[in-house]
Amino acid sequence: MATTAAAPSRRRGAFIVFEGLDRSGKSTQVQRLVDALNARGVQTKGARFPDRTLSTGKMIDSYLSQKADLDDRAIHLLFSANRWERASQILEDLRNGVTVVCDRYAFSGIAFSAIKGLSWNWCRAPDVGLPQPDLVLFLRVSPEVAQQRGGFGQERYETSEVQAKVEKAFTKLGQSVGKDVWTEIDADKGVDEVHEEIVRRVEQALGSEALDGEVKKLWEDALGDEKD
Ligand code: Z5A
Ligand code: MG
Numbered sequence: 001m002a003t004t005a006a007a008p009s010r011r012r013g014a015f016i017v018f019e020g021l022d023r024s025g026k027s028t029q030v031q032r033l034v035d036a037l038n039a040r041g042v043q044t045k046g047a048r049f050p051d052r053t054l055s056t057g058k059m060i061d062s063y064l065s066q067k068a069d070l071d072d073r074a075i076h077l078l079f080s081a082n083r084w085e086r087a088s089q090i091l092e093d094l095r096n097g098v099t100v101v102c103d104r105y106a107f108s109g110i111a112f113s114a115i116k117g118l119s120w121n122w123c124r125a126p127d128v129g130l131p132q133p134d135l136v137l138f139l140r141v142s143p144e145v146a147q148q149r150g151g152f153g154q155e156r157y158e159t160s161e162v163q164a165k166v167e168k169a170f171t172k173l174g175q176s177v178g179k180d181v182w183t184e185i186d187a188d189k190g191v192d193e194v195h196e197e198i199v200r201r202v203e204q205a206l207g208s209e210a211l212d213g214e215v216k217k218l219w220e221d222a223l224g225d226e227k228d
Contacts, residue, residue, distance in 0.1 A: 011211045013099040015131055016202060019107045020139030021163050023149040024187045030103045032195045037099060045093055048103035049083055056082040064155045076113040080126035090131050094215050106130060111169035124219055132216040135205040137198055138174060139187035
């Protein structure tokens with residue numbers, strides 16, 4: 001008797017996040033990676049946070065360009081809301097087999113707010129449940145090299161003091177996320193060398209069995225809620 005062949009299982013896309021300090025080359029490398037993956041036939045889209053095109057993004061832009069002042073908690077929640085505005089689209093893309101490469105994410109959200117004295121758990125709470133990245137590429141640039149890439153702009157946070165504090169917060173975040181997801185890249189190197197290293201790490205992530213399963217939720221167990 002003829003048996004029905006099982007339909008080939010469709011793998012989901014990978015969610016790849018770039019984090020790092022100012023001028024570490026995130027936006028440059030996100031674009032390079034999106035182009036390289038599409039050229040290899042891996043359907044890939046870019047995303048970025050803050051996404052200044054969204055409704056919350058306009059308020060964030062005014063805050064960053066120092067045209068508006070906001071309470072530390074209010075701006076933190078706006079950055080998180082900005083991610084939630086885009087989250088369902090990211091999830092849909094991943095489920096449809098599209099890989100998403102994202103320029104900054106919730107780790108920036110915590111790092112930049114925690115240095116103002118807001119508690120780690122309070123900062124994390126509004127992002128609990130967002131799509132969890134399969135890979136976080138932290139571009140580590142030394143202050144000397146970052147300085148050579150041009151002076152700081154006019155935006156809030158673009159000072160050496162803030163960047164040094166944020167760097168410490170990112171190191172703590174990396175330790176809490178774990179080495180299977182969080183990986184550091186030496187971003188002092190040239191654009192091509194950094195890109196090649198990134199492609200090596202991304203190839204491993206694209207081969208992972210995790211892409212046969214559902215997208216996980218970020219910090220799902222963090223709130224310790226009672227489930228019915
Ligand atoms: N923020 C927050 O507070 N809370 C949140 O939840 C989120 C963000 C998501 C705006 O971010 C601010 O929002 C940010 C954190 C806060 N504030 N700070 N700092 P943004 O993403 O819009 O801006 P940014 O990432 O900080 O800055 P940037 O200028 O976009 O940096 P980059 O993307 O890492 O670098 P780049 O644009 O790719 O490269 C910078 C220059 O260096 C450029 O001229 C390149 O050609 C050059 N470059 C890049 N790579 C190399 C190498 N390898 N060698 C030599 N030259 C290079
Ligand atoms: Mg950038």
